[in-house]
Amino acid sequence: MADGSSSDGFVAFERVQKSYDGETLVVKDLNLSMPKGEFLTMLGPSGSGKTTCLMMLAGFETATHGEIKLDGVSINNIPPHKRGIGMVFQNYALFPHMTVAENLAFPLEVRKLGKSERDEKVKRALDMVQMGDFGGRRPAQLSGGQQQRIALARALVFEPELVLMDEPLGALDKQLREHMQFEITNLAHSLGITVVYVTHDQTEALTMSDRVAVFNDGRIQQLAAPDVLYEEPQNSFVAQFIGENNTLQGNIQEIQGETCVVKLDDGQVIDAKPVNVTEVGERTTISIRPERVEFNPTKLSDDAHTLKAEVLEFIYMGDIFRTRLRVAGNDNFVVKTRNSPDQVRFKPGEHVELGWLPRDCRALDAS
Numbered sequence: 001m002a003d004g005s006s007s008d009g010f011v012a013f014e015r016v017q018k019s020y021d022g023e024t025l026v027v028k029d030l031n032l033s034m035p036k037g038e039f040l041t042m043l044g045p046s047g048s049g050k051t052t053c054l055m056m057l058a059g060f061e062t063a064t065h066g067e068i069k070l071d072g073v074s075i076n077n078i079p080p081h082k083r084g085i086g087m088v089f090q091n092y093a094l095f096p097h098m099t100v101a102e103n104l105a106f107p108l109e110v111r112k113l114g115k116s117e118r119d120e121k122v123k124r125a126l127d128m129v130q131m132g133d134f135g136g137r138r139p140a141q142l143s144g145g146q147q148q149r150i151a152l153a154r155a156l157v158f159e160p161e162l163v164l165m166d167e168p169l170g171a172l173d174k175q176l177r178e179h180m181q182f183e184i185t186n187l188a189h190s191l192g193i194t195v196v197y198v199t200h201d202q203t204e205a206l207t208m209s210d211r212v213a214v215f216n217d218g219r220i221q222q223l224a225a226p227d228v229l230y231e232e233p234q235n236s237f238v239a240q241f242i243g244e245n246n247t248l249q250g251n252i253q254e255i256q257g258e259t260c261v262v263k264l265d266d267g268q269v270i271d272a273k274p275v276n277v278t279e280v281g282e283r284t285t286i287s288i289r290p291e292r293v294e295f296n297p298t299k300l301s302d303d304a305h306t307l308k309a310e311v312l313e314f315i316y317m318g319d320i321f322r323t324r325l326r327v328a329g330n331d332n333f334v335v336k337t338r339n340s341p342d343q344v345r346f347k348p349g350e351h352v353e354l355g356w357l358p359r360d361c362r363a364l365d366a367s
């Protein structure tokens with residue numbers, strides 16, 4: 001299902017499984033291959049196995065089955081401190097009794113660098129995160145955002161080729177989080193480091209990453225670039241987890257190449273693109289994004305199917321209008337329209353027709 005499973009990447013998981021108790025698998029047959037310099041995010045609900053994957057890559061957990069490779073070499077038997085991987089966690093994990101500069105020098109001492117080289121690298125790392133004047137402070141004398149910058153500098157100070165980050169911005173307020181998202185991606189790209197980033201925040205994943213691996217239940221559900229994930233979800237879980245999504249239930253009535261006809265449960269029919277359905281009669285959940293629904297039938301082809309709908313709520317949001325409708329028994333069908341001069345402003349109780357281009361509507365697993 002997930003692409004990118006070839007074995008020649010810089011970071012590779014090959015048929016990796018993990019069980020903590022010898023019975024249940026919390027990571028199931030994971031295959032993943034990352035090129036050097038990629039910023040890849042593991043995104044998924046709590047408990048889906050993201051941290052476990054990162055811990056196996058870092059060497060703090062061992063895989064129950066399968067292999068993890070770094071630059072083509074299996075690292076299953078290499079201890080964490082010899083893997084040359086930088087790590088950043090949500091709770092910073094700075095040493096409270098050391099100054100900022102001492103915190104940064106620590107990974108260099110472990111690697112037995114001399115004093116002048118240490119001082120130079122510490123200074124450069126602090127400048128990199130714009131904290132050059134803070135070397136003499138202790139962590140308790142810094143704000144949350146500053147501590148997180150120091151944690152980032154400490155992960156980068158020994159110039160690792162690979163950096164792992166597990167929900168590193170989770171403890172920061174929204175404004176600082178967005179600022180740090182920008183700083184981290186810029187820094188990663190300018191230094192050319194490879195990053196595996198973990199978050200449960202889809203906006204963070206979509207805005208920061210080259211590719212996103214969507215996790216659920218110990219499996220990668222889809223691995224793709226942000227726009228592909230949003231526009232071409234491969235199953236109902238991904239469609240529902242990423243972005244806002246309207247669903248309608250029905251049965252496949254007809255399949256012809258790139259389009260199919262779906263008979264919804266209230267008897268109306270609509271066109272869709274068959275994605276992971278194969279047979280006439282099969283149950284399906286169709287998925288359509290709120291901004292791809294069309295109220296103006298002249299924008300659809302002459303033979304397009306349309307649906308009858310009732311407006312339940314109309315919310316003026318400035319740049320867009322958000323209309324909630326009842327469609328085929330679903331009272332939470334949302335349509336977003338741009339606030340353009342000719343866009344109709346609906347009133348609750350109005351009856352309207354709506355439709356879409358078949359390519360924008362995906363017939364997915366009934367799940």
Ligand SMILES: Nc1ncnc2c1ncn2[C@@H]1O[C@H](COP(=O)(O)OP(=O)(O)O)[C@@H](O)[C@H]1O
Pocket residue numbers: 020021026044045046047048049050051052053
């Ligand atoms: N050290 C551990 N011992 C036993 N079970 C664990 C341990 N760490 C995680 N788990 C279990 O493994 C599953 C995946 O957890 P985790 O990898 O932390 O998920 P995520 O980071 O996606 O929230 C969960 O069911 C969790 O309870």
Ligand SMILES: [Mg+2]
Pocket residue numbers: 050051052
């Ligand atoms: Mg986690």
